[in-house]
Amino acid sequence: MPNRLRNRYLFTPRQKLFAGLIALVVLGVPLFYGIRAWVTPEDRSCAAGVERPQGSAECIGVNGDGYAFGVPGLAEVAGLIQRENATLKPDEYATVAVLLPLTSPDPGMRVKVLHELQGAYARQYRANHESNSETPKIRLVLANTGKGNAHWQTTVEQLKGMTDAPARLRAVTGVATSSTPIRQAVAALTGAGIAVVGTTITADDIANGPGHNLYPGLARVSPTNSDEAKALAHFGKVNAAKALLVQDTRTGDHYTDTLKAAFAASLKGAPYEPQLFTSPPDPTEEGTTANTFRQITHLICDTRAETVFFAGRHTQLRQFINALGARGCAERRFTVLTGDEGSYLGGDARLNRAALKARLTVRYASLAHPDAWRPAPGRPVPATGGSTVAYDTFVGDIARASKKPVALADGQAIIAYDAMATAVHAIRQATPDKAAYPELADVPVQWPQVKGSLRVQGASGWICLDNFGNPYNKAVPIVELAQDGTQRFVEIAWPEGRPPAESCLPPGQG
Structure with a gap:
């Protein structure tokens, strides 16, 4: 059953x-x-124009719609840029991209990126609202190359595809580190006929000059490392017999390579060979160089040196200062002179500020400083090379870039503002009468005319370019790291030893 x-x-x-x-x-x-x-296919998009490349969690690409690339600290300025872009009509603007490693995890780079974007936005706003209705108006977009600029190729290819309508990309600014990826990015952009204005690239070999035009259409608003070294030498009047060089042996970093060459040239005849260290492949990492610097300080005490030139990035510079503050020969005074990477020290929480009280003076060649063009008792503003009016205009503009006061001591917002001003100047000079915007090819050929009465009145000083797009005799503020960690302006130094003439015309290079 x-x-x-x-x-x-x-x-x-x-x-x-x-x-x-x-x-x-x-x-x-x-x-x-x-x-x-x-x-x-996996959805790897982050926002319009932005996605995560295979094997990466970073959001890479170009966006001007308020996307902050997952970095909370950039949300405010990204929103301001989006708001300004939203006011523009489709047929009235040209686009400028700010190319930076927006998602870098390095604290110093994150501060730099924020300040550069704030400076760029401030100048975009002025261009669109306070330039006597000059055209075209300017659309600003953010272009992320990722940590260490590792994804520069992806972003550059995207930018190269934005030169036609509706974007009409006409210039790229930012490009703020003197590294091999940035050199390659600049070569690719300028090779595609896109004008590039570097903010804080100072390496001598990421530049054009007589007999070599590897980056046609590149302009820079910062002095080269050679000019920084010459300005420091004019300022410090260093006795080479009592000076030595501490330098990074890692090659391929164009900032460090050209800085140590420039310092070595100014120390001809010095009795001591350079003291060497090797930074990690990523110089923002701590590595083991702190141990090396502890040994180097012993050797420095064995010399008669009073001045130490340092050719390296800011992480290693901080480690060196910390070690020098704990040196055995504490009774002797030392002055450390270095390039513009010193500007990171003011915000570096790992800097031992007690070292600055141990008979140690740290000075660096800054790209800009808020006190450089402000008169003070016993320190008048130079008659040429820059102006208080231009700087005060910047101060009014930068106040729009954040609800809180923008930090200016590191000079990054100032120099980014000037780079944007230079890009806008070229775009508008290239725009024919009665035309809405310039042709792509007409923008990068403007640089030889940016001089004399056609110079850019920069907040960091006059921007007078030679025929190769390099600033001539640009003001170099010498800044001292005070004992409380603040960045104290000392005086303006000049690569040529004195301010430029009123005409601001570079001499012949025959």
């Missing part, structure tokens, strides 16, 4: 069909979704 019931109710054709359908549902639905997930 049980067998007959089982056969009747469980093994009828209807029940077999029903059981088969249940099995198909149980096994087939997960299989269906598994196959669909396997054949459907």
